[in-house]
Amino acid sequence: MKLGAAILETILAIPILGAMIILFSFWLLLPVEIALGIIGIIMSKKAKTKKTGHIFQIITGCLAWIPIVGWIMHIITAVILWIGWKND
Template structure:
């Protein structure tokens, strides 16, 4: 499994956890919004890896936006869900598997 695919899978799963309405909010608020900073760093790393292999970038970009705007209650929830879906689809994409 490539590093890019692994990172997309990890960030996709973490975004899916943060997209669970009450649980995600508790995780983010109880840790002083640090999970958003950590996710931002992970998404940037994933983006750099995807650029190197010329893979799909949309999931990482949506994830970066989700991390930047995740502190807004309902907007954050929608963005985390969207990022999780796009990242997981990209992680299992045949285009990325060939690299």
């Protein structure tokens, strides 16, 4: 789950590409991102792994509608998810 979330966050962190994906989905990808974060937390709890990346994913999904803040949050969340995936 963390690998998929990390790939998604990395794609959304690419400045023009990520913005186009979000805009063309009419921001519907952000609630999907929140749902994936919740599912990730549930799966992490069952697997007894760290939930930090998924918590950041939920926060990012809530704040990503703000242009510059969203971009920065996608970068931070992608890095945290990649590190979490590597360490799990």
